[in-house]
Amino acid sequence: SVVLTVGNYLNGKTKRGQADGFDIKVLRKLRDTKGLDGHTTLLKFVAETCQRIDASIKDRLNTELRILNKTGNIPEFKEIDSMVNALESMFKTNVKNAGKVSNAIKNAPEEIKRQDRFAQVVDPFFEKAKKQVNNMLFERKQAKCAYEKVA
Incomplete structure (x- = not known):
């Protein structure tokens, strides 16, 4: 839900900004989408946002997203x-x-x-x-x- 919320926020008032869901392929782009500083990724931002919402989520995210960080590429x-x-x-x-x-x-x-x-x-x-x-x-x-x- 955090990814959906962030996507809706980033897409603002455009047609894509009020989505009820998203294509799973979007998850592949989280690591490649960088902030203005060139270092922060959307993946990191989503992880930090989730941690602010629920501090115990860090361990679950570390486990579940480890594959993304190691490979940087999930094959189709x-x-x-x-x-x-x-x-x-x-x-x-x-x-x-x-x-x-x-x-x-x-x-x-x-x-x-x-x-x-x-x-x-x-x-x-x-x-x-x-x-x-x-x-x-x-x-x-x-x-x-x-x-x-x-x-």
Whole structure:
């Protein structure tokens, strides 16, 4: 509510100054919007305003906004979505390639088949990786639902 109030104040009597809400993407701009002194950010101003309203909020803000201060950049959800899709695609490609290697080993001479440990090593690796990929896909779905609910 502080961000909304500050935004309404800064936008004054313009059409944008009497907003009932804001796009979540606005939060990304808090750190980049500087005061006249060139040092104070809107993020810092909002944090200080919240602390004046409720002194105990400092600890909560420190925890919740630490990510903004460390990275200074929150990727767009579509960037994250694209990265997850790329990882899933690479995983599927690697599974397919491992299958080709396994088939080649099956068609190899008996001596090579006896000495080969490819399946012993790769199968458990891909089982673990498949669980991790599925978990990543599930978490992306949850994050997307939460993001859309807030946006």
